[in-house]
Amino acid sequence: MTIDGFYGIIPAGGVGSRLWPLSRADAPKFLHDLTGSGRTLLQSTFQRLAPLAGEQRIMVVTGRAHRSAVEAQLPALTDANIVLEAEPRESTVAVLLAAAILERREPGVIVGSFAADHVIGDERGFRRAVTDAVAAARTGKIATIGITPTEPAIGFGYIQAGEPAGVPDAPRVTEVVRFVEKPSAADARTYVESGDFLWNAGMFIARADVLLAELARTEPELRAHIDDLAAAWDDQATRGPAVDRLWPQLKKIAIDYAVAEPAAERGGMVVVPGDFDWDDVGDFSAVAKLHNGALGADRLAILSGNATVLADGASGIVVSTTDRVISMVGVRDIVVVDTGDALLVTTTEHAQRVKQVVDAIRRSGNATVL
Amino acid sequence: MTIDGFYGIIPAGGVGSRLWPLSRADAPKFLHDLTGSGRTLLQSTFQRLAPLAGEQRIMVVTGRAHRSAVEAQLPALTDANIVLEAEPRESTVAVLLAAAILERREPGVIVGSFAADHVIGDERGFRRAVTDAVAAARTGKIATIGITPTEPAIGFGYIQAGEPAGVPDAPRVTEVVRFVEKPSAADARTYVESGDFLWNAGMFIARADVLLAELARTEPELRAHIDDLAAAWDDQATRGPAVDRLWPQLKKIAIDYAVAEPAAERGGMVVVPGDFDWDDVGDFSAVAKLHNGALGADRLAILSGNATVLADGASGIVVSTTDRVISMVGVRDIVVVDTGDALLVTTTEHAQRVKQVVDAIRRSGNATVL
Numbered sequence: 001m002t003i004d005g006f007y008g009i010i011p012a013g014g015v016g017s018r019l020w021p022l023s024r025a026d027a028p029k030f031l032h033d034l035t036g037s038g039r040t041l042l043q044s045t046f047q048r049l050a051p052l053a054g055e056q057r058i059m060v061v062t063g064r065a066h067r068s069a070v071e072a073q074l075p076a077l078t079d080a081n082i083v084l085e086a087e088p089r090e091s092t093v094a095v096l097l098a099a100a101i102l103e104r105r106e107p108g109v110i111v112g113s114f115a116a117d118h119v120i121g122d123e124r125g126f127r128r129a130v131t132d133a134v135a136a137a138r139t140g141k142i143a144t145i146g147i148t149p150t151e152p153a154i155g156f157g158y159i160q161a162g163e164p165a166g167v168p169d170a171p172r173v174t175e176v177v178r179f180v181e182k183p184s185a186a187d188a189r190t191y192v193e194s195g196d197f198l199w200n201a202g203m204f205i206a207r208a209d210v211l212l213a214e215l216a217r218t219e220p221e222l223r224a225h226i227d228d229l230a231a232a233w234d235d236q237a238t239r240g241p242a243v244d245r246l247w248p249q250l251k252k253i254a255i256d257y258a259v260a261e262p263a264a265e266r267g268g269m270v271v272v273p274g275d276f277d278w279d280d281v282g283d284f285s286a287v288a289k290l291h292n293g294a295l296g297a298d299r300l301a302i303l304s305g306n307a308t309v310l311a312d313g314a315s316g317i318v319v320s321t322t323d324r325v326i327s328m329v330g331v332r333d334i335v336v337v338d339t340g341d342a343l344l345v346t347t348t349e350h351a352q353r354v355k356q357v358v359d360a361i362r363r364s365g366n367a368t369v370l
Numbered sequence: 371m372t373i374d375g376f377y378g379i380i381p382a383g384g385v386g387s388r389l390w391p392l393s394r395a396d397a398p399k400f401l402h403d404l405t406g407s408g409r410t411l412l413q414s415t416f417q418r419l420a421p422l423a424g425e426q427r428i429m430v431v432t433g434r435a436h437r438s439a440v441e442a443q444l445p446a447l448t449d450a451n452i453v454l455e456a457e458p459r460e461s462t463v464a465v466l467l468a469a470a471i472l473e474r475r476e477p478g479v480i481v482g483s484f485a486a487d488h489v490i491g492d493e494r495g496f497r498r499a500v501t502d503a504v505a506a507a508r509t510g511k512i513a514t515i516g517i518t519p520t521e522p523a524i525g526f527g528y529i530q531a532g533e534p535a536g537v538p539d540a541p542r543v544t545e546v547v548r549f550v551e552k553p554s555a556a557d558a559r560t561y562v563e564s565g566d567f568l569w570n571a572g573m574f575i576a577r578a579d580v581l582l583a584e585l586a587r588t589e590p591e592l593r594a595h596i597d598d599l600a601a602a603w604d605d606q607a608t609r610g611p612a613v614d615r616l617w618p619q620l621k622k623i624a625i626d627y628a629v630a631e632p633a634a635e636r637g638g639m640v641v642v643p644g645d646f647d648w649d650d651v652g653d654f655s656a657v658a659k660l661h662n663g664a665l666g667a668d669r670l671a672i673l674s675g676n677a678t679v680l681a682d683g684a685s686g687i688v689v690s691t692t693d694r695v696i697s698m699v700g701v702r703d704i705v706v707v708d709t710g711d712a713l714l715v716t717t718t719e720h721a722q723r724v725k726q727v728v729d730a731i732r733r734s735g736n737a738t739v740l
Contacts, residue, residue, distance in 0.1 A: 021697075325731060327714045330717055331718065343697070345684075345696070346698070347700055357680060359676050360682070361695060361697070364680065
């Protein structure tokens with residue numbers, strides 16, 4: 001029941017510093033179970049793609065430091081399906097290097113790239129959207145899945161949908177008019193009211209060669225480096241020297257700028273509306289909401305392995321990786337994150353400010369806890 | 371400059387469960403520095419009495435488990451000046467046993483008993499009050515020092531002052547009309563407005579033989595046991611057997627019931643108004659207030675040895691005995707108490723409820739953190 005010729009790519013990078021001190025350099029967001037499902041975000045992403053691509057056809061791109069954690073979490077992942085980054089180089093390198101390696105192994109392959117640290121509620125809806133996106137990719141387009149907005153969020157980029165793209169068997173697919181960066185509150189309201197705008201969730205589905213051709217137009221030097229790396233990749237004797245020589249030269253650029261936006265301008269992008277529950281779990285307020293529900297303002301979410309949490313008149317979320325006794329008394333909309341060497345106390349309202357905290361800690365000389 | 375024939379008694383008992391998880395069975399409130407002065411409450415109490423009694427004339431009554439901590443904190447304390455309780459037996463045993471031991475060593479001695487875990491701001495005012503109280507004690511009265519109320523608190527007992535007691539050189543000393551238990555809010559307001567009521571701070575100053583005579587009237591059996599213990603106390607050969615035989619039989623009763631209230635009814639109690647800053651530091655809200663001041667609603671008090679505290683838009687208090695990095699973001703009137711095995715998060719408004727938390731923890735089977 002998998003999709004013919006389809007390969008999943010999971011770029012697993014990014015610390016998720018708004019989720020500090022749970023998420024940190026040596027244990028980033030995607031390695032954590034933030035939903036209480038018993039699976040980490042990476043494991044959920046992998047399992048979501050498995051019915052579409054097959055467990056043997058999912059490639060994970062991650063930092064060298066996370067290799068053992070990723071392999072431990074994904075026993076089905078083979079050596080051929082893990083790409084280790086020598087240093088973080090942003091999303092273009094992560095996705096296009098994987099695409100180039102796969103294209104050499106299997107010319108004409110269709111790849112779909114999905115972040116390792118998002119949460120999707122309705123897996124059937126997700127599979128329908130990916131199926132439509134692959135159909136569009138077969139026509140030579142670059143497809144993205146845009147999430148139907150549930151509120152005028154200002155934390156996401158938007159995609160403006162246009163006319164139907166005429167993809168056989170996938171009538172929901174439309175042209176992309178343009179991508180919009182994170183908007184003002186007023187613009188966000190206008191977008192959502194228009195019904196033409198979708199959230200950009202960073203999901204890209206295309207033939208690998210189409211992505212690479214787009215990169216050749218916008219960033220020819222980066223494209224050449226990626227080609228050289230891909231050519232050397234599958235031979236242990238050549239991979240190391242190629243990485244040592246080329247990695248430092250790889251340009252850091254987001255795939256939105258290097259591929260998606262230029263492709264949209266040329267009319268090469270299409271979008272599938274994703275009407276499934278989706279969350280990028282950007283901060284602890286989002287984690288609390290995932291657990292307590294939008295209406296669960298009076299509940300306390302507890303993510304705790306070995307800690308004992310005693311709550312009395314408390315709401316919000318408490319996360320612990322310790323085995324301490326934690327008492328929460330009369331605190332509303334609270335966020336408590338308790339780890340061995342760091343403690344965060346804030347509120348769901350201020351959860352976004354954790355990023356500034358992380359910056360302050362770096363300046364204070366306590367970077368070992370980051 | 372010390373007072374002739376005066377001996378200080380410091381009953382150092384009571385866990386202070388509203389200050390959990392800082393204060394706990396093996397490290398009760400009086401062993402902690404809650405004021406940021408660099409001295410624990412016990413050390414401050416001792417140093418406050420030293421100019422009045424002399425360092426060699428202060429007796430500490432505490433549990434066997436706290437012997438080494440007390441001796442470490444009070445290097446001037448000799449073996450003769452520490453009374454170890456086999457089991458906690460309430461304030462009558464603590465104060466009257468010390469008084470009985472001292473009376474045998476020094477007939478006619480005047481003792482003054484002061485809790486180990488209160489904070490007094492104005493030491494000069496305290497010394498004036500004790501001096502007046504000793505003058506009253508010399509006339510055969512039992513004297514107490516009543517704190518001039520600053521608000522209609524419902525957490526303290528009150529003392530109603532009556533006519534001047536006619537103590538030579540101490541015209542402020544008055545008769546005690548009656549003791550009142552913790553009142554309703556309405557009664558407390560009436561008391562404070564009347565100007566006749568003082569807070570009962572549990573300070574008692576009297577000739578040891580007068581205290582013991584009062585106990586003989588109200589609790590003759592307890593008085594007899596205390597006499598027997600005192601007679602056996604100063605000989606190592608007899609103390610142990612006497613403690614083993616008598617301690618289990620000692621009645622648990624507060625000195626207020628066994629001595630002070632009955633004495634007041636018979637016209638034997640007098641009170642000295644204590645117009646100095648006094649606080650029993652009953653909960654973390656009081657600790658915060660000690661640090662931030664009554665008007666410091668927007669400040670964050672930090673009691674932390676090795677922890678690094680980073681605060682942004684936070685007020686209230688954070689107490690830590692760990693070496694963690696603690697970030698407090700946008701939390702108002704918060705109380706965070708961070709220890710190795712337990713964490714408390716509440717607000718200054720709900721700080722009193724910590725006692726219920728402790729009860730809940732005991733029921734939950736996590737008593738090791740208490």
